[in-house]
Amino acid sequence: MKISADCRVNIIIIFIFNEIIKQYPEHDLMELATFKKADCQFILGSNEPKRYEEAVNSYQIILDQPDYSAVAHMQAKYKIGRCLEKLGKANEAIARYLEVVYSYLQNQDQTPSGNLWFTRAAFHAAGIMEDQQHWRKAVNIYERVVDANIPASHDAQERIAKLRSEHWLFFY
Numbered sequence: 001m002k003i004s005a006d007c008r009v010n011i012i013i014i015f016i017f018n019e020i021i022k023q024y025p026e027h028d029l030m031e032l033a034t035f036k037k038a039d040c041q042f043i044l045g046s047n048e049p050k051r052y053e054e055a056v057n058s059y060q061i062i063l064d065q066p067d068y069s070a071v072a073h074m075q076a077k078y079k080i081g082r083c084l085e086k087l088g089k090a091n092e093a094i095a096r097y098l099e100v101v102y103s104y105l106q107n108q109d110q111t112p113s114g115n116l117w118f119t120r121a122a123f124h125a126a127g128i129m130e131d132q133q134h135w136r137k138a139v140n141i142y143e144r145v146v147d148a149n150i151p152a153s154h155d156a157q158e159r160i161a162k163l164r165s166e167h168w169l170f171f172y
Contacts, residue, residue: 007044014040031068034061038079045086052083059083070107074100074117081124090128097125101144110150119145119152126159135167 017037021030038058045052062068062076081096100121104114122145129138138159145156164171 007047011040011044013037014044031062031065031072034058035072035075038062042079042083042086045083049087052086056080056083070103071111071113071117074103074114074121077103078117078121078124081121085124085128090132094125094128097121097128098141101125101141105144105148110148115148115150115152118148119150122156123152130163135163135170139163139171 014037017033017040020027020033021037027033038055041051041055041058045055059076059080062072063080065072077096077100081093081100084090084093084096098121100117104118104121107114122141126138126141129135129141142156142160142163146153146160
């Protein structure tokens with residue numbers, strides 16, 4: 001099996017980050033190194049699906065660190081959701097995405113980073129609901145974005161209007 005240059009680069013990067021993680025487990029850059037390693041595993045997943053599972057395990061390492069920020073945990077949960085989605089585990093992915101949504105809403109972490117992971121998680125969860133033709137559930141998720149009053153609220157409102165227009169029968 002021939003490995004592309006991009007794959008080789010990602011494999012090398014994974015090895016490098018693995019060594020950094022092993023040699024300097026208490027370093028301030030441990031969180032970043034773990035994310036980068038997991039992101040490379042995710043990229044490789046398109047050619048080798050078991051890499052998505054490896055990425056999930058790497059992101060889980062971040063969740064297992066209670067001293068990491070709430071935003072880091074939101075990012076890890078979102079990215080686990082993406083891996084699960086790629087593995088065809090839509091319901092498990094939705095559960096992870098909704099963990100991000102509810103965590104954000106409970107903590108009111110309205111920072112640009114918090115807004116980013118909340119928005120991505122909400123839109124991905126709602127998108128899966130749309131794919132499954134659960135229009136009301138999708139609208140409920142989009143309404144959380146509207147209620148959060150963040151920059152993506154306008155986009156969520158447009159999605160709600162479109163869903164209600166196209167599938168009006170489900171809302172009466």
